[in-house]
Amino acid sequence: MVDPRFRYDVNCSILFTELDLLDRAGAAKAAGFRAVEFWWPFPAAVPSPSDVDAFVRSVRDEGVRLAGLNFFAGDMPGGERGVLSDPARSVEFRDNVDVAVEIADKLGCKTFNALYGNRVEGVPESEQDEVARENLALAAKAASQIGAAVVVEPLSGAPAYPIKTAAEALAVIQRVSGEAGVDNLALLADLYHLAVNGDDPAEVISRHAERIGHVQIADAPGRNEPGTGDLDLQGLLDLLADNGYSGYIGLEYKPSGASADSFEWLPRDLRA
Template sequence: MNVQGLRFAANMSMLYGHLPLLKRPAAAAAAGFTAVEAWWPFSKPEPGDKEVDAFAAALNAAGVHLVAMNLIEGDMRAGDRGWLSSPDRHGDFLASLDTATGFAERTGCTMLTALYGNREPGVDPDRQDRLAAENLATAAVAADRVGARVALEAISRREAPDYPIIDADTAAQTVDAVNEITGLTNTGLLCDLYHHGRSGEDVPALLHTHRARLLHVQVADDPGRGRPGSGKLDYPAFFAALTGIGYGGWIGLEYEPTRDPAVDFDWLPAPRSGV
């Protein structure tokens, strides 16, 4: 696979999820990364200063740059997929935004990634969609104040059957609607090539179609959600497409590790983070 010219960031929540949070930045640095991303790293929507300060200090001590962070999404391992569209979590989502944008400004993180949320039993889907648009717009305005952008992710129905944003086109429609609401242009797409490939989408084609909306990329292979090259997805073609469209953003390595750096990252050149 030719990945020259592309930039990679270690997803600490998956690659190092077996470690305590404060040890993950050092583990990424030890593997040769200078850039990292994370799911929501805090224990609650409004963590105390001590918890926030400790994570910032761990990033700084390891010498790694946080390039992307999830807006609060719930328990991902338990099946939660975001709170944007959840009426019951509306207050908690809004409460978390000050933490998210404040931490982004503090660390120089310019990408806040957003998960839409699952359909909920007994809740009108239209109500959820209106709430998601409202929350995304609120997040976009808050992010803009600190020079950050918001990237919405589609997820394969095979992975999350109750998640309604299942492909790039659907995500793009939501993104365009939010930008129209805010009058800004800082909401775009997070294309996780694992999900798009698993859904059977033409990944090179969608990257070309949505290149103007593309803010962030993540990768894993299928089946198994391991490193690129471990499954059947055509990553040489995917990376060639990213190079072809002139993608200059970060590519998050959001895959299940073997915990052996010689195996997990042997497909990457050194330095790990790329150019």
């Protein structure tokens, strides 16, 4: 399953996790890739300058491109999926935006993922949504200063996460774009999450290709590498190309074995 029309990047927050964070970009390069992406790579929303510098060096010194970066999303291993919509953490998110933009500017990254956040009990949903729109607009304006976009992602496997379909994500994007006058919000089409949540990924691509800012892939079921499940990833990649998508394809899957062995489906001469 290959398509020479695409550029591929490795999500080093789900692949190469057997290695220290600062060694993962080098491992991706050794596997033949020239681009990587990360979830927020620090435990805190505002890490120390020395930690930021070390991360930037770990990517830049390997000569690979940072293709995508998540804003701070809270305790992901503990089940949190973003702080964008949490009124109590709004300042934390906004402080993080400045650091994320600084990192992206240094590494040429043009895509930020703003995870919406799980619903907070005891807080009206309307209040959470209003805070989310305000923070998303702020993030989009900050990203625009370096020519970058902010993507909104539907997620599976998180019952309290309210954005599960492409239509729900696009509704948020449309409202924020209209209210805030920003034009750099887009859909993150993770084909695995869309399929697991009941969306038809082919229909999403056919109807909304021009609104897709980034694509991630994993096979379903299982969320492992392509070829381990039933999802027609080759057909979906063909459809993306036919509909004009020319961005990165992020490999965001759980390897069924060693990370370095999970790329056999993609010939080495196409990885770069």
